[in-house]
Amino acid sequence: MRIEAVKAGQRYGDRWVFRGLGLAVGPGEVVALTGPSGCGKSTLCRLMAGYEKPAEGRILWDGRPPAPGFAPVQMIFQHPETSVNPRWRMKRVLEEAWDVDERTLEALGIEAAWMDRFPGELSGGELQRFCIARALHPGTRILIADEMSAMLDAVTQAQLWAFMLEEAKRRELGILAVTHDAALARRVMTRQVPFPEP
Ligand SMILES: Nc1ncnc2c1ncn2[C@@H]1O[C@H](COP(=O)(O)OP(=O)(O)OP(=O)(O)O)[C@@H](O)[C@H]1O
Numbered sequence: 612m613r614i615e616a617v618k619a620g621q622r623y624g625d626r627w628v629f630r631g632l633g634l635a636v637g638p639g640e641v642v643a644l645t646g647p648s649g650c651g652k653s654t655l656c657r658l659m660a661g662y663e664k665p666a667e668g669r670i671l672w673d674g675r676p677p678a679p680g681f682a683p684v685q686m687i688f689q690h691p692e693t694s695v696n697p698r699w700r701m702k703r704v705l706e707e708a709w710d711v712d713e714r715t716l717e718a719l720g721i722e723a724a725w726m727d728r729f730p731g732e733l734s735g736g737e738l739q740r741f742c743i744a745r746a747l748h749p750g751t752r753i754l755i756a757d758e759m760s761a762m763l764d765a766v767t768q769a770q771l772w773a774f775m776l777e778e779a780k781r782r783e784l785g786i787l788a789v790t791h792d793a794a795l796a797r798r799v800m801t802r803q804v805p806f807p808e809p
Pocket of ligand 1: 649653
């Protein structure tokens with residue numbers, strides 16, 4: 612699958628965040644999106660994931676506008692607590708997405724004891740592992756990671772990225788990742804796209 616922004620622009624009120632932006636992510640590509648705070652990286656992620664519509668230009672998934680229904684484009688947010696139901700135990704949070712296999716649970720270091728807890732009873736890093744597991748649904752073709760590892764220590768960050776990259780290679784997933792970490796971008800990405808200055 613290939614997702615694309617074509618001359619895309621977004622504005623809130625009468626203020627443009629960016630205009631005329633072009634970017635494409637195809638199978639097996641790991642693309643880093645870098646740029647100063649406030650330039651619109653998260654906004655572009657939401658457009659590419661089909662959560663928001665651009666004010667001008669187009670977002671295309673395999674040449675067509677994002678369609679409702681099952682999304683082959685999955686997003687991992689910087690703050691995992693905002694993307695799970697706080698009243699569900701983690702077992703249910705996972706099951707809602709897919710029947711996550713043992714291999715994924717093990718590779719992400721998800722412990723059996725965490726399954727009966729509520730999201731508020733896990734650390735941010737522990738919760739983010741669940742969000743990554745959910746996003747790695749067998750039908751996922753593109754992952755959009757918006758500073759997913761900013762809250763993690765270096766060892767955990769390396770472990771989670773290693774598994775994501777292994778999966779990207781094995782399943783030909785495309786990854787668009789926002790990161791402020793230049794070293795991480797150099798290490799894991801096939802291509803880096805600097806965002807235009809705001
Ligand atoms: N829903 C909204 N309503 C109004 N303004 C918004 C909205 N969402 C984002 N903005 C503004 O758009 C600009 C871009 O925000 P965005 O979060 O995309 O930047 P970013 O590059 O991801 O920043 P950071 O690196 O700090 O996370 C900011 O000035 C922000 O205040």
